[in-house]
Amino acid sequence: MDEYIRCLRAIVDARSKVFIVLDALDECTSGSDECEDRSLHKFLDVIFQLQVTGNVNLLATSRFIPDISKRFDAALVQEVRASSDDITSYVSTEVKLMGGKIKGDDELQAVIKKTILEAVDGMFLMARLYIQSLRACMMTKRKVKEALERFARQQFASDTNRTHRAYDEAVLRIDSQNKEYQITARHALLWITYAERPLTANELIHALAVEGGKPSFDEDNVAHIEDVVSVCAGLVALDDKSGIIRLVHYTAYEYFQGTRPDWFQKTHSDITSLCVTYLSYDIFTSDPEFSELPEFPGEFTPPRRTKAYHLYSYAAAYWGHHARRAGASAVDTCMIKFLDNAHQVKASWAALLAAQNAEGKWPYAMHNTQATGIHLASYFGIQEAVQRLLAKEGNANHDDGAENASENSEEFSSQALNVAMNFGQEGAAVRFIERGAGIHSNERRSHFVHSAAQHGMYLALERLLSLGADPNMVDRFLFPLRAAASRGCEKSVTLLLGRGCRIDDCDEISGTALKAAVKSNQTKIVELLLDHGADPNIGASYVASTPLWSAADIGHAEVVLPLIERGANINVIGDWGTPLSQAAAKGHADIVRILLDRGADIDLPDMRGNTPLCRAAGARHTEVIQLLLDRGAEISAVNHKGDSPLHMAAEVERLASFQPLLHRGAYFGATNKKRDSPLNWAARWGHIASYGPARSC
Incomplete structure (x- = not known):
């Protein structure tokens, strides 16, 4: 999740306007999985924050789920339902195709259409399920009327209760078929419901044709997919374009996995046996x-x-x-x-x-x-x-x-x-x-200790250490503690520290365990390492960056204060300047505020002479530009080439980047060492149209 969020932030930062579409948010949560729910709300927090700090437009769709609806209280809401005309057209077409007592009885057909239209309350799925139910009882008028009465009674039930009752009836219709059809339908629904990925029609009919104990596959035992669909009482649907066969609706998956798992005897055990039989054929x-x-x-x-x-x-x-x-x-x-x-x-x-x-x-x-x-x-x-x-x-x-x-x-x-x-x-x-x-050679031990830490395998790590593995052994320049910290496995980090792991071991490229935890936004691990005495000022020499600089670079505001409070050098200068300079360049206004509040030097330049204001201007981060100016940043400071913040803003076409600088008195005629002014730069880069309106503001 954290990696996806970082990528999303980077994409948004690189664009002047972004449109985000979140489809079917209700399918991102099960309602019973707290981990899934937390991930969804964390993701929504990030999206809403992006709307505040960037030009982000959001469209989301969802069923009515109270926890999700509350998150969009301030948003424009449009309820989308199947139109009555669409449902009427569908029902009319299907009714005309029915036989039995329904065929040719205009009065009964009219009652069917009226009853279904009122009972489904805009749910197209229910119309489809009710039509399938009628097909099973159209031999007599009485059976049809009894079915219509059931539909009418269910009208005022919740959506979930209505769909589950419709699925109950479909299951009864399946069980009322002859034995062969029952078995085919049950096996088909078992595979479709519990498959690890969507199955194609060809995969399903081969799965249904597998016979236990047979040494080869019998093509004569393969059914037609149309026949399989027909015996499933309307609960499965074939996508002609993709060839994928699915349950008729995602609520059907919820029904079979949650409400009616007892309908299948062994589920995964049965599928395992059939797969192993298939893989054991002599041909392979x-x-x-x-x-x-x-x-x-x-x-x-x-x-x-x-x-x-x-x-x-x-x-x-x-x-x-x-x-x-x-x-x-x-x-x-x-x-x-x-x-x-x-x-x-x-x-x-x-x-x-x-x-x-x-x-x-x-x-x-x-x-x-x-x-x-x-x-x-x-x-x-x-x-x-x-x-x-x-x-x-x-x-x-x-x-x-x-x-x-x-x-x-x-x-x-x-x-x-x-x-x-x-x-x-x-x-x-x-x-x-x-x-x-894996414990009989130092090379193997070091590899597996690191691998256990990297993959978050606390029990495996504990066993290896108990058998004498050294927690400080290095595997291809990688440290176990750093791997566990990056993974965010608190138990593994605590275990390694308790077994004498050196907390500040550092490789040239990636740095210490503390820096790894910072880059992975593992706030608890950062605090744990600091509590055990980790040095917050050790960085990786390859990129000359400390943990605080990395936090400012990536935008992990949660770890900035703990680092500063434990002695992190707030004005340390790396290859790309101070933490403040990097936060300004990346547009992390929240971190810029924290650093300024804690005494960061607002005008300290990087190795190229760029101040934080120069870097914010060059990256189009208007909020940060305004914030730095409000805190007293030097508007006329220049880098080693003589470029001012206004020069940097002139390189990018964004009117909002010019306005705060010009309002604070930035001089558009000031020249750099090559005698170029911001106006020259705007013309050179084709941004003169944006520069002109900004001058006149």
Whole structure:
């Protein structure tokens, strides 16, 4: 979240006018996940702040959610509903296509249209669900009228209650079908509801055709997607353009995952079993094309023949995620047999790499020509499978078996512990460490201590340190404490400090742990490190910047005061000037105020002679320009080239940047060492049109 916010701020700062559209804010929160809710409100805080400090226009859409609506109390609100004409047109068309007692009965059709139009209250989804419900009871007028009475009674219920009742009826219609149709519908809804990503129609019909225990895929068992849709009682919809099949509405996902999870027996466990069966087909063992890997990770592409096996890529990329969610119940004999089959594991590993590459990820940490089942189970974090495989092998150090494997592991380490750590599977990582993996050489220990700190794996880090790993060991010039501080893992930072980690160790490029915490906006970690005596004036020599300078540069106002109060040099000069100069250049008015209030030198120039006012003027930050002038900044100060703040403002086309300078008496005819005036510069850069109105203000 913090990285996205920094990028957004940088984009806004670089533009004179910005339009932001936030669609479906209600889908950003579950209502029960406090972490998600906090992230949403933090994001909205940033957006609203950008509206204050920059020329930002905002359009947001959402269902009526009280917590979200309150955030927009001062905004213009337009309620959007399906028009009655649209709903009437849809219902009229669908009613005319109905058979049974409805067909040809104009009076009954009129009652249907009137009842549905009143009952749906502008919700197009409800109109669609009611039409599907009528199709199931159109054999007699009485059944139709009873359905219409139910619709009318539900009119005054909440939107959620109405949709859930409609879904209840759809489920009853599914269960009233013959056994084969019931099974097909349930399996289809299971896959669509719990898939890790949206499925294509071809993926779904292949998933439905998988038969447990069969060694090959039977094309004769594949259904038509139209038939699958028809038995699902209107609950699924096919997007003809993308080929994606989804539930009819996001509320249907909420219904099946929250209200009716009992309708499915094992969910993730069932999907795991079907995926493993698919990956275990003989074709993926016998055909070498499925397991070939290129030398360079960025060249991974799926084998051509996988196009005939539509579920293969999904199964390879996600079977383990389903297994991890299912827990121990998913780890059966079939899975262990699959993980013990070297050919099937290699083919699955290759498909997994191809899927990673297709998503724009270069899977260096996974690149291994002889991956084992333990590597695969470690990648997905399937702890029960890891435990059972370890018990069989009796050795946690599973290198790839190639000659000199330990020498090659530094670049493309395929050790199972490394895979587990790189992909955040702490439970699996701890199991390996407890069995002695990665602790028999200083090089390995330093790598894994840093990796555990970097990935926020407190338990893995604690195990490594308990087994004698040195908390001050450096892995490729990287320090564990710095990694934990950057990650924001308070427990890991406390653990490392308690084990004697040197708090002010500094590398030339990135600086100390304190600076890493500042750059990551980890306020609690900053205060924790300062409480333990971290020096706030140590910077990275490569960029000559202290933690305070970095906070001013990035815009992290929350950590500025703690640093100053613990002795940070407020006027330290780096390659790009003082913290005040950098905050002014980036337009961080809140930090400029804090620094000035704490005694920062308002006119202290950088190494090029630019004062904070010069840099603010050159970056078009009108609010900061006004603030500096109000606090007494020297308006005629010049840099080493003789350029004044007005010269700097003349380089950019923004009328608002000229106005405060000219109002305070800046002289437009003053020349620099090349005898250029701000007026000359404005003409040279094509900004004379902006300069003229500003002069006359």
